[in-house]
Amino acid sequence: xxxxxxxxxxKNPGISFSQLKQKTGLSNGELxxxxxxxxxxxxxxxxxxxxxxxxxxxxGFCDQKCMLKELRKDEKRRMVEKFGSGKTxxxxxxxxxxxxxxxxxxxxxxxxxxxxxxxxxxRELQKALDEV
Numbered sequence: 001x002x003x004x005x006x007x008x009x010x011k012n013p014g015i016s017f018s019q020l021k022q023k024t025g026l027s028n029g030e031l032x033x034x035x036x037x038x039x040x041x042x043x044x045x046x047x048x049x050x051x052x053x054x055x056x057x058x059x060g061f062c063d064q065k066c067m068l069k070e071l072r073k074d075e076k077r078r079m080v081e082k083f084g085s086g087k088t089x090x091x092x093x094x095x096x097x098x099x100x101x102x103x104x105x106x107x108x109x110x111x112x113x114x115x116x117x118x119x120x121x122x123r124e125l126q127k128a129l130d131e132v
Contacts, residue, residue, distance in 0.1 A: 001024075001026065001030070001034060002034050004024055005020070005024055005026070005031065005034045005035065008020060008023050008024055017031070067110075067113075067115070067125070067128055068128055068131065070109070070110075071128055071129060075096060075098075075106075076106050077129065078096060079092055079096060079103055079106055079107055080107065080110055080116060080121070080125070080129070081121075081129065082095065082096075083107055083110075083116060083118060084116055084119070084120060084121035084125075085119070086118060086119035088118075089103045089104050089107070110125065
């Protein structure tokens with residue numbers, strides 16, 4: 001299966017997740033597993049998840065430009081600020097009207113980049129929040 005996913009991505013650079021799923025016949029979970037396992041750093045011809053540029057790692061930001069781009073989105077900025085003030089993902093979800101899994105999805109790049117922890121925002125992220 002891993003080879004099938006790799007071949008399909010190589011033949012179709014920049015293919016979307018839904019198209020890749022359709023071409024390989026895999027379920028969401030199986031495809032996500034193989035994509036994440038294949039590499040944590042993507043190259044310019046790899047699968048492109050939404051919200052990341054071609055230089056970003058799968059679980060973080062390549063530079064401040066990408067981070068600022070995400071923070072300009074009002075909803076994400078509010079989620080980051082609330083998480084940084086110590087609120088749980090469940091409370092944030094209730095406040096912004098989103099499911100906990102959605103909140104987790106939007107916050108994970110900030111968390112995995114080390115820019116935010118529950119109850120604490122890094123200086124770099126705080127500076128970016130002030131700029132936006």
